[in-house]
Amino acid sequence: MITELKGWHVLAMFGSAFGIIIAVNVTLALNAVASFPGLEVKNSYVASQSFDRDRRAQQALDWEVDAWLQDDLLILRITRDGAPVQAKFEQALLGRPTSVKADQALMFDFDGAVYVAPVTAGPGNWNLRLKARAPDGTLFSRRIVLRPTQ
Numbered sequence: 001m002i003t004e005l006k007g008w009h010v011l012a013m014f015g016s017a018f019g020i021i022i023a024v025n026v027t028l029a030l031n032a033v034a035s036f037p038g039l040e041v042k043n044s045y046v047a048s049q050s051f052d053r054d055r056r057a058q059q060a061l062d063w064e065v066d067a068w069l070q071d072d073l074l075i076l077r078i079t080r081d082g083a084p085v086q087a088k089f090e091q092a093l094l095g096r097p098t099s100v101k102a103d104q105a106l107m108f109d110f111d112g113a114v115y116v117a118p119v120t121a122g123p124g125n126w127n128l129r130l131k132a133r134a135p136d137g138t139l140f141s142r143r144i145v146l147r148p149t150q
Contacts, residue, residue: 035098035099037095037098037099037100038100054139054141057138057139058138058139058140058141060138061080061134061138061140062080062081063078063079063080063085063134063140064077064078064079064080065077065078065130065142065144067128067144067146068146069119069121069126069146072118072119072120072121073116073117073118073119074094074106074116074117074118074119074121074128074146075114075115075116076108076114076115076116076117076128076130077113077114077115078115078132084112084113084114085134086110086135087132087133087134087135087140088132088133089106089108089130089131089132090131090132090133090139091105091129091130091131092105092106092107092108092117092128092129092130092131092132093105093106093128093129094106094117094119094121094126094127094128094129094146095126095127095129096124096125096126096127097125097126097127097145104119104120106119106128121146125145125146126145126146127143127144127145127146128143128144128146129143130142130143130144
Protein backbone atom coordinates (compact mmCIF):
# COMPACT_ATOMS: atom_id res chain seq x y z
CA MET A 1 0.00 0.00 0.00
CA ILE A 2 1.49 3.31 -1.09
CA THR A 3 0.73 6.39 1.02
CA GLU A 4 1.06 9.96 -0.01
CA LEU A 5 3.77 12.15 1.55
CA LYS A 6 1.95 15.08 3.03
CA GLY A 7 3.15 18.37 4.53
CA TRP A 8 2.67 17.23 8.11
CA HIS A 9 4.89 14.16 7.42
CA VAL A 10 7.71 16.45 6.28
CA LEU A 11 7.13 18.71 9.29
CA ALA A 12 7.32 15.67 11.63
CA MET A 13 10.59 14.50 10.01
CA PHE A 14 12.20 17.94 10.33
CA GLY A 15 10.89 18.31 13.89
CA SER A 16 12.29 14.88 14.85
CA ALA A 17 15.68 15.62 13.30
CA PHE A 18 16.02 18.98 15.03
CA GLY A 19 14.71 17.47 18.28
CA ILE A 20 17.51 14.89 18.22
CA ILE A 21 20.13 17.56 17.49
CA ILE A 22 18.86 19.77 20.31
CA ALA A 23 18.74 16.82 22.75
CA VAL A 24 22.35 15.85 21.95
CA ASN A 25 23.56 19.46 22.32
CA VAL A 26 21.79 19.87 25.68
CA THR A 27 23.24 16.56 26.93
CA LEU A 28 26.78 17.54 25.88
CA ALA A 29 26.44 21.01 27.42
CA LEU A 30 25.20 19.59 30.74
CA ASN A 31 28.07 17.08 30.85
CA ALA A 32 30.59 19.81 30.05
CA VAL A 33 29.33 22.02 32.87
CA ALA A 34 29.12 19.12 35.34
CA SER A 35 32.70 17.98 34.68
CA PHE A 36 34.34 21.44 34.66
CA PRO A 37 37.00 21.29 37.38
CA GLY A 38 36.79 24.97 38.27
CA LEU A 39 38.86 28.10 38.11
CA GLU A 40 42.63 28.17 38.31
CA VAL A 41 42.71 31.58 40.01
CA LYS A 42 40.01 33.67 41.67
CA ASN A 43 40.94 36.90 39.93
CA SER A 44 42.96 36.66 36.73
CA TYR A 45 43.78 40.38 36.72
CA VAL A 46 45.38 40.24 40.18
CA ALA A 47 47.27 37.06 39.23
CA SER A 48 48.57 38.68 36.06
CA GLN A 49 50.17 41.56 37.98
CA SER A 50 52.93 39.35 39.38
CA PHE A 51 53.05 36.71 36.63
CA ASP A 52 56.25 37.84 34.91
CA ARG A 53 58.08 38.40 38.21
CA ASP A 54 57.03 34.97 39.50
CA ARG A 55 57.97 33.29 36.22
CA ARG A 56 61.46 34.86 36.24
CA ALA A 57 62.01 33.79 39.85
CA GLN A 58 60.91 30.25 39.05
CA GLN A 59 63.15 30.10 35.97
CA ALA A 60 66.08 31.38 38.05
CA LEU A 61 65.78 28.23 40.18
CA ASP A 62 66.89 26.30 37.07
CA TRP A 63 65.09 23.16 38.20
CA GLU A 64 64.59 20.24 35.84
CA VAL A 65 61.47 18.28 36.73
CA ASP A 66 60.58 14.80 35.49
CA ALA A 67 57.66 12.70 36.70
CA TRP A 68 56.32 9.33 35.68
CA LEU A 69 53.95 6.62 36.83
CA GLN A 70 55.35 3.18 37.53
CA ASP A 71 52.94 0.53 38.77
CA ASP A 72 51.23 2.09 41.82
CA LEU A 73 53.89 4.76 42.36
CA LEU A 74 54.41 8.27 41.12
CA ILE A 75 58.09 9.08 40.85
CA LEU A 76 59.18 12.71 40.77
CA ARG A 77 62.74 13.83 40.08
CA ILE A 78 63.76 17.44 40.69
CA THR A 79 67.34 18.33 39.83
CA ARG A 80 69.53 21.37 39.43
CA ASP A 81 72.78 20.96 37.53
CA GLY A 82 72.29 17.20 37.81
CA ALA A 83 72.06 17.20 41.62
CA PRO A 84 68.82 16.32 43.44
CA VAL A 85 66.90 19.23 44.92
CA GLN A 86 65.10 18.95 48.22
CA ALA A 87 61.91 20.99 48.08
CA LYS A 88 59.08 21.63 50.50
CA PHE A 89 55.76 20.64 48.89
CA GLU A 90 52.77 22.90 49.46
CA GLN A 91 50.51 21.04 47.06
CA ALA A 92 50.84 17.88 45.01
CA LEU A 93 47.64 16.74 43.32
CA LEU A 94 47.34 13.90 40.85
CA GLY A 95 44.17 13.95 38.79
CA ARG A 96 42.54 13.74 35.42
CA PRO A 97 42.77 16.81 33.17
CA THR A 98 38.99 17.18 32.81
CA SER A 99 37.55 16.22 36.19
CA VAL A 100 38.29 16.52 39.89
CA LYS A 101 36.56 13.24 40.84
CA ALA A 102 39.76 11.18 40.79
CA ASP A 103 42.05 13.82 42.38
CA GLN A 104 44.53 12.47 44.91
CA ALA A 105 46.57 14.55 47.33
CA LEU A 106 50.08 13.10 47.39
CA MET A 107 52.56 12.72 50.22
CA PHE A 108 56.07 12.27 48.84
CA ASP A 109 58.94 10.39 50.45
CA PHE A 110 62.44 11.55 49.44
CA ASP A 111 65.00 8.77 49.03
CA GLY A 112 67.95 11.07 48.36
CA ALA A 113 67.50 11.06 44.59
CA VAL A 114 63.77 11.05 43.77
CA TYR A 115 60.43 11.64 45.46
CA VAL A 116 58.05 8.68 45.56
CA ALA A 117 54.32 8.64 46.39
CA PRO A 118 51.81 5.78 46.27
CA VAL A 119 48.94 6.45 43.82
CA THR A 120 45.92 4.80 42.29
CA ALA A 121 46.12 5.57 38.59
CA GLY A 122 44.55 3.72 35.71
CA PRO A 123 45.34 4.04 32.03
CA GLY A 124 45.09 7.37 30.27
CA ASN A 125 46.25 10.92 30.86
CA TRP A 126 46.94 12.19 34.35
CA ASN A 127 48.11 15.61 35.49
CA LEU A 128 50.39 16.32 38.42
CA ARG A 129 49.69 19.82 39.74
CA LEU A 130 52.69 20.71 41.82
CA LYS A 131 53.51 23.64 44.11
CA ALA A 132 56.79 23.49 45.98
CA ARG A 133 59.03 25.94 47.80
CA ALA A 134 62.73 26.20 47.20
CA PRO A 135 65.01 26.57 50.23
CA ASP A 136 65.19 30.32 49.48
CA GLY A 137 61.36 30.59 49.63
CA THR A 138 60.70 30.85 45.88
CA LEU A 139 57.44 29.20 44.82
CA PHE A 140 57.78 26.62 42.05
CA SER A 141 54.49 25.81 40.31
CA ARG A 142 54.00 23.42 37.43
CA ARG A 143 51.43 21.15 35.78
CA ILE A 144 53.03 17.97 34.47
CA VAL A 145 51.20 15.64 32.07
CA LEU A 146 51.79 11.97 32.89
CA ARG A 147 51.10 8.76 31.04
CA PRO A 148 51.48 5.34 32.68
CA THR A 149 54.38 3.20 31.56
CA GLN A 150 53.47 -0.15 30.05
